[in-house]
Structure formats: C-alpha cells, structure tokens
Amino acid sequence: MTFLRRQLPLLITFVMGVVFALQYYVPHPASEQLLTTVNKWLQIIGGFALILGVTSLFHQHAVKIRRREPGWGYSFVLYAGMLLTVAIGLWVNGKETSNGTMTAFGWVYTYMMVPLQGTMFAILAFFIASAAYRSFRARSREAAVLLVAAVIVMMGRVPLGEHLLPISGDITEWILNVLNAAVRRAILIGISLGAVALSLKIIFGVERAYLGGGKE
Amino acid sequence: MPFDMLLGAWVATGLTLFIFTFLYEDNPLFKVAEHLYVGVSVGYTIVKAYDTVVVRLIYEPMVKQGDWWLLIPLFIGGLMLTRYVPKITWMSRLAFAFIVGVGSGLAIPRVVSSYILKQVEDTFRPLLVLGETGGVTFNFNLADPTSNVNTIVLLVGVVSVLFYFFFSIEHSGPVRHAARTGILFLMIAFGAAFGYTVMARMSLLIGRLSDLIQFAAPGYGRASIWLLLLTVGLLIAWAFRSPERPTS
Amino acid sequence: MTFAERMVHIDRRIIFLVIGLCTLLPLLHPVGLAINVSPEVRAVHDYIESLPPGSAFLLSMDFDPASKPELYPQAVALLRHAFKRNLRVIGMTLWVSGTGMADQVISQVAREMGKTNGVDYVFLGWSPGVGSLIITMGQDLYKAFPSDYYNQPTSSLPVLRDIRTLRDVNYVVSLAAGTAGIETWYVFGKDKYQFELGGGCTGVIAPGLYPLLRSKQINGLIGGLRGAAEYEVLIDQRGLAVAGMDAQSVTHFAIIALVILCNAFYAVIRTHARRSGQERVGRVAEE
Numbered sequence: 086m087t088f089l090r091r092q093l094p095l096l097i098t099f100v101m102g103v104v105f106a107l108q109y110y111v112p113h114p115a116s117e118q119l120l121t122t123v124n125k126w127l128q129i130i131g132g133f134a135l136i137l138g139v140t141s142l143f144h145q146h147a148v149k150i151r152r153r154e155p156g157w158g159y160s161f162v163l164y165a166g167m168l169l170t171v172a173i174g175l176w177v178n179g180k181e182t183s184n185g186t187m188t189a190f191g192w193v194y195t196y197m198m199v200p201l202q203g204t205m206f207a208i209l210a211f212f213i214a215s216a217a218y219r220s221f222r223a224r225s226r227e228a229a230v231l232l233v234a235a236v237i238v239m240m241g242r243v244p245l246g247e248h249l250l251p252i253s254g255d256i257t258e259w260i261l262n263v264l265n266a267a268v269r270r271a272i273l274i275g276i277s278l279g280a281v282a283l284s285l286k287i288i289f290g291v292e293r294a295y296l297g298g299g300k301e
Numbered sequence: 302m303p304f305d306m307l308l309g310a311w312v313a314t315g316l317t318l319f320i321f322t323f324l325y326e327d328n329p330l331f332k333v334a335e336h337l338y339v340g341v342s343v344g345y346t347i348v349k350a351y352d353t354v355v356v357r358l359i360y361e362p363m364v365k366q367g368d369w370w371l372l373i374p375l376f377i378g379g380l381m382l383t384r385y386v387p388k389i390t391w392m393s394r395l396a397f398a399f400i401v402g403v404g405s406g407l408a409i410p411r412v413v414s415s416y417i418l419k420q421v422e423d424t425f426r427p428l429l430v431l432g433e434t435g436g437v438t439f440n441f442n443l444a445d446p447t448s449n450v451n452t453i454v455l456l457v458g459v460v461s462v463l464f465y466f467f468f469s470i471e472h473s474g475p476v477r478h479a480a481r482t483g484i485l486f487l488m489i490a491f492g493a494a495f496g497y498t499v500m501a502r503m504s505l506l507i508g509r510l511s512d513l514i515q516f517a518a519p520g521y522g523r524a525s526i527w528l529l530l531l532t533v534g535l536l537i538a539w540a541f542r543s544p545e546r547p548t549s
Numbered sequence: 550m551t552f553a554e555r556m557v558h559i560d561r562r563i564i565f566l567v568i569g570l571c572t573l574l575p576l577l578h579p580v581g582l583a584i585n586v587s588p589e590v591r592a593v594h595d596y597i598e599s600l601p602p603g604s605a606f607l608l609s610m611d612f613d614p615a616s617k618p619e620l621y622p623q624a625v626a627l628l629r630h631a632f633k634r635n636l637r638v639i640g641m642t643l644w645v646s647g648t649g650m651a652d653q654v655i656s657q658v659a660r661e662m663g664k665t666n667g668v669d670y671v672f673l674g675w676s677p678g679v680g681s682l683i684i685t686m687g688q689d690l691y692k693a694f695p696s697d698y699y700n701q702p703t704s705s706l707p708v709l710r711d712i713r714t715l716r717d718v719n720y721v722v723s724l725a726a727g728t729a730g731i732e733t734w735y736v737f738g739k740d741k742y743q744f745e746l747g748g749g750c751t752g753v754i755a756p757g758l759y760p761l762l763r764s765k766q767i768n769g770l771i772g773g774l775r776g777a778a779e780y781e782v783l784i785d786q787r788g789l790a791v792a793g794m795d796a797q798s799v800t801h802f803a804i805i806a807l808v809i810l811c812n813a814f815y816a817v818i819r820t821h822a823r824r825s826g827q828e829r830v831g832r833v834a835e836e
Contacts, residue, residue: 120688195649217804232808239804243802244795269759
C-alpha cells in the first residue's frame with residue numbers, strides 16, 4: 086500500500102518525464118503518435134483541473150451562507166449569479182450567438198461579464214496614479230535613473246510627447262530594443278535555467294510538493 | 302434600438318458605475334458588483350468547460366465516433382477528483398504525477414531550446430559576424446538596434462545583469478563593478494516597464510470611459526447620465542445612513 | 550503643516566478626479582495628433598502584406614475582457630487587414646473567458662468585409678490544455694479541434710483545405726494578455742513546427758517580449774493601445790485605438806506632472822527639515 090501511495094506516483098513522474106523529454110529528439114512516427122495521443126489526453130485532463138478550481142470556490146461561499154457569517158448576503162449574490170449563468174448557458178448549449186443573433190448567454194457575457202471584468206481592472210489606472218504621486222520619489226541614484234527612464238518612455242509612447250520632444254520617441258525605441266531587451270534577456274535566461282532545474286528535480290523525485298495532500 | 306441592447310446598455314453602465322464607486326469608498330454597491338463578477342465569471346467557465354470538454358472532447362468522439370481510448374484520460378481526470386474523498390485522496394496523487402511528469406518532460410527540451418540556447422545564440426552571433434568580416438567598419442548607429450555598438454551594449458547588459466543575480470559568489474572586486482552595472486541596466490528596464498504599465502492601465506480606463514460616453518447618447522436613453530445621478534444619490538444616502546462607520 | 554506637507558498628504562480622491570477628467574475631456578474633444586509607426590508594428594503589417602491571397606492566417610485571441618480595450622482594437626485591425634488581403638483566417642483563443650469576445654470580433658469584422666464562415670474564415674473556439682493544445686494542433690489540427698465553435702466538422706470546411714497541422718499555416722499571430730500567450734506559442738509551437746509567428750500584447754507584458762523580437766523568434770510586436778493605433782494608421786482605417794490616443798497623451802503627461810510635483814514637494818520638505826535642524830543645533834550651541 087505504501088508503494089501505491091508513495092513510490093508509484095514518483096515512478097510515474099519519472100517515467101513520464103524521461104519519456105517525453107527524450108521524445109523531443111526522436112522523430113520516429115511512433116514517437117510522434119505518442120506525443121499526439123498523450124497531448125490530446127492532457128487537454129481532457131486539463132478540463133477536470135478546472136472543476137477542482139471551481140469546487141473550492143463553491144465550498145468557501147457555501148460555508149459562509151450556511152453559517153450566516155458577516156457578508157453572507159454577498160455570497161448569495163455570487164451563487165445566484167453563478168447558477169443563473171450556468172442555467173442560461175446550458176439552455177442555449179453554451180453558445181453566445183445562434184445564426185448571427187445574440188443568445189441570452191451572449192447577453193450575460195457582453196453586458197455583464199465584459200463590463201464587470203473590464204471595470205475591475207480599469208480602476209487600477211486611478212491607483213497607479215495615486216501610487217506614483219505618493220511613492221515615486223528619487224530617494225537614491227538608482228531610483229532617479231528609474232524615474233528618468235519611466236518619464237522618457239511615458240513621453241515617447243504618446244503622440245503629444247513625440248510632438249513636443251521628437252527625440253523622446255527614438256530614445257524610447259533604443260531603451261526598449263537595447264537596454265530593456267538586454268535585461269529581459271538575462272532575466273529570461275535565469276528564470277529558464279531555474280525552471281529547467283525545478284523540472285529535473287520534479288522528475289527525479291527530489292521536489293515532491295506537487296503531490297500535495299493525503300496521508301503517506 | 303432593440304430592447305435587449307437597450308437593457309444591456311443600462312445594465313452594463315450600472316455595473317460599471319457600481320465598480321467605480323470603490324474609488325470613493327468601499328460600499329455595498331461595489332460589493333454586490335464584485336460578487337456578481339466572480340459568480341458570472343465562474344458560471345461562464347463552467348458552461349464553457351462543459352460544452353468543450355464534456356460534449357466536444359469526450360462525448361462526441363467517444364460515443365459518436367467510437368474512440369473508446371478516451372476512457373483513459375477520463376479515468377485519470379476522475380482520479381484527480383478523489384482529492385475530495387478523504388479515504389481515497391491518495392489516488393489523486395497518481396493523476397497529478399502523470400500530469401506533472403508529462404508537463405515537465407515536454408517543457409525541458411522546449412524551454413532549453415527556446416529561452417536558453419536561442420537567446421544566448423542571439424547575444425553572441427552578431428559579435429562573431431563582427432569578427433569574421435575583418436574589415437574596419439563598425440556601425441555606431443544607436444538608432445539601429447542591430448548595429449555593432451548596440452550589440453556590444455546588449456552583451457554588456459546581459460552579462461552584467463546575470464552577474465547581479467548570481468548570489469552564490471561574493472559581489473566584490475570586478476564582480477561588484479559588473480553587478481553595479483547590472484543594477485543600472487535593471488533600473489532603466491524597470492523604468493521602461495513602469496512607463497508601459499501606466500500606458501496599459503490608462504488604456505483600460507480609456508476603454509471603459511469610451512463605453513460610458515457611447516451609452517450617454519440619446520439612442521441609449523442617456524443611460525450613463527441617469528445612472529450616474531442614481532449612483533451618486535445612493536452613495537450619499539448610504540453615507541448619511543451610517544455615520545458610525547470608521548473613516549478611511 | 551506646511552503647504553508642501555499638505556500637498557504630499559492630499560486626499561487621493563482628488564488625484565482620482567484629476568485622472569478621470571484627464572481621460573474624459575480628450576475623449577469628448579479629440580485633437581488628433583499624428584502617430585508615428587514603430588518598426589516592430591510595421592513588421593507585422595508588412596508580413597501580412599507579403600502573403601499571397603489564400604494563405605492561411607491563424608489569429609489566436611489570447612485575452613479576456615480585462616484586456617479588451619488594448620487587444621480588441623488590435624484584433625479588429627488585423628482581421629480587417631487579413632480579410633482585405635483575402636487570406637484564409639483561422640480564429641481561436643487559449644483563454645476560456647475570452648471565447649465570447651473572440652467569436653464576436655471575428656463574426657463582426659467578417660460580416661463587415663462580406664466574408665463567409667467556413668469558406669473564408671473559421672472560428673475554432675477554445676479548448677483546454679494550452680501547451681498540449683498547441684502541440685496537438687502541431688501534430689494534427691483536426692484531432693485538436695474535431696469541430697469548430699458552431700459544431701461544424703473541421704475536416705469538411707473549405708477554409709481548412711490543405712491544412713493538416715500548424716506547419717501548413719503561413720502566419721500565426723497571438724494577441725496575448727499574459728500566460729498563455731506569445732511565449733507559449735513559441736515554446737510549444739514555432740520551436741518545433743517552424744511557422745512564422747508575430748505578436749500583439751498588452752502594455753504590461755510588452756517590454757518582456759523584446760528579447761524574442763530581437764532574436765527574431767517573433768517577427769513583429771504590436772504593443773498595447775499605441776500599437777493598435779499604429780496598425781490602424783497603417784491600414785488607413787482609424788478606429789477605437791486612434792480615438793484613444795489623445796486621452797493617452799494627456800493622462801501620461803498628468804502622471805509625469807504628478808511625479809515631478811511629488812519629488813518637488815519632498816525636496817522642499819527635506820530642505821525645510823534640514824534648515825530647522827540646523828537652526829535647532831545653532832540655538833542649543835548658543836545656550
């Protein structure tokens with residue numbers, strides 16, 4: 086039983102990891118067929134992962150409603166929104182349009198989900214302005230460099246800035262294509278090396294956090 | 302104007318303004334809109350997941366086209382859900398092991414090729430070309446990102462930033478100078494990132510306000526104007542009804 | 550409290566009001582300043598211009614409603630250009646919450662340009678898996694999407710004639726708001742299947758994609774609302790993006806002014822504090 090709970094998952098990770106790492110270098114038709122089939126399976130399994138995410142949200146708000154915790158009315162609004170959307174969606178087979186006309190599901194998407202999600206992120210514009218005013222101080226030489234670069238890019242990326250100071254556009258292009266590209270390249274290489282190291286640790290069973298809960 | 306479009310414009314405007322009330326203070330209008338947003342988004346995801354995964358990827362290929370091999374991923378997906386059954390929760394590990402193993406195996410050679418080899422190659426290749434020509438021409442044009450001077454600047458930037466992030470050796474002597482150069486490059490890049498982030502956030506606001514302006518037109522019954530008055534009125538009523546609220 | 554100290558601790562709602570007005574007024578009264586086109590946006594445009602009619606163009610709209618203001622105008626401009634060039638357009642998305650918008654934009658632009666579903670374009674919709682989906686598309690497109698978004702079998706569609714895998718697609722453009730997006734398309738797609746790849750993205754992730762642009766892993770990049778405006782100028786069909794540029798200009802200058810003011814006020818506070826400190830030391834010395 087210990088083998089099934091502890092060693093078998095590590096063995097599966099190891100075998101799958103090695104097989105698919107080596108598959109990249111094997112152009113044989115059988116290898117390609119294996120790649121196609123297993124990736125098709127992963128698409129289906131990925132769908133089940135969505136269920137996991139949704140279920141925890143269900144549970145969290147259900148507890149709040151059941152216990153009548155402060156703010157449980159809002160949890161009720163969440164549930165009502167969710168169930169209504171699901172009911173409408175299943176009624177029209179999950180399609181936003183039918184023969185060119187908008188369905189009820191499409192209406193919920195266009196006039197509720199899109200404005201809600203869009204506005205949630207649009208209010209960040211106000212907070213970034215407030216944060217820039219309160220905290221963007223040139224306290225040191227490095228902070229001053231950051232500030233100057235930010236001002237140049239903000240000017241160079243808008244027509245008014247290029248109109249008032251034409252060179253700001255060229256300097257912005259140079260900053261992005263050379264200085265910024267250099268830094269991002271170094272960060273990308275560093276992160277990728279770390280990701281590869283982590284993947285190797287997972288495959289060889291050194292890193293086991295992904296296995297998660299349950300008794301061993 | 303079709304009724305569904307008119308109703309939609311009023312609902313969209315109302316919900317937009319409810320979210321904007323957060324800028325004044327956290328209040329019930331915002332909380333209702335916020336929870337509705339989460340509920341509708343999750344509901345949408347559930348419907349899409351059902352239509353795509355259950356109907357188009359499982360039911361139709363398996364039942365209508367006879368691809369019974371799909372029982373295997375169905376079984377593995379089912380194993381994932383045992384996470385919620387305390388007695389057999391260990392079975393979900395087998396599913397996660399499969400997914401993580403395949404994912405790691407697929408990722409390693411592709412990440413090495415795309416992000417490490419290709420990026421290092423592009424950093425050094427222009428320098429090799431510079432050496433091979435043997436001539437005395439050296440392109441000093443800063444405006445051309447691929448010019449020789451910019452290639453050198455890029456190389457200095459990449460190496461110095463990598464030195465900065467290498468914490469396993471002490472940053473002293475030449476390493477310290479390299480690291481300090483790296484910090485300079487980093488600050489410029491973060492400044493550029495801040496500038497772009499400001500641009501992005503402002504664009505999102507421009508998009509929402511453009512919609513509000515559109516819905517203020519007479520064709521939409523001046524939805525934005527009436528709902529703005531209603532929202533402000535509700536906020537004032539709420540502010541006066543609860544004076545013992547702690548001020549923000 | 551001195552004036553500088555009062556200004557530094559000003560109620561943030563006043564700043565919100567300033568930003569709100571700086572955005573609203575230019576939208577109501579636009580000026581229409583000239584927009585310069587950057588080489589990275591021109592590269593995407595020129596590549597589509599170079600494709601012969603009938604070429605397969607895959608547009609992956611990998612964004613959700615949160616990024617609509619930046620990426621929807623890019624999608625509209627690219628689709629108008631592709632349909633004008635009579636390319637065969639394949640639409641899809643890697644983001645589940647963006648499916649409705651992607652369907653909407655491709656249907657709307659196709660209707661505007663007189664194109665027929667199944668013959669001139671197809672919308673494949675969304676499928677889970679991201680990297681796995683791209684690999685499956687690279688191996689066999691019809692296994693990844695047995696049917697399109699409207700449940701038509703993909704193998705029978707005229708628009709997908711002679712297209713078996715991603716290798717048969719002439720140009721892929723991913724409009725990305727984050728992960729999954731352009732990098733995913735490169736790592737799991739172009740790296741092995743060798744199609745040409747271009748990108749459009751939000752302003753937040755644009756700086757991070759310049760290394761891929763430099764190494765020609767992507768052949769062009771349309772960054773944010775500004776990039777969309779540049780593309781609209783190139784195809785000579787000004788729309789939402791160009792309309793938003795004046796507001797963008799004013800808000801940027803508002804932020805620059807706020808940053809300069811903030812630093813100016815803090816400099817005044819620091820100078821005042823130093824002088825008060827010197828006066829106090831002087832008085833103590835006298836005593």
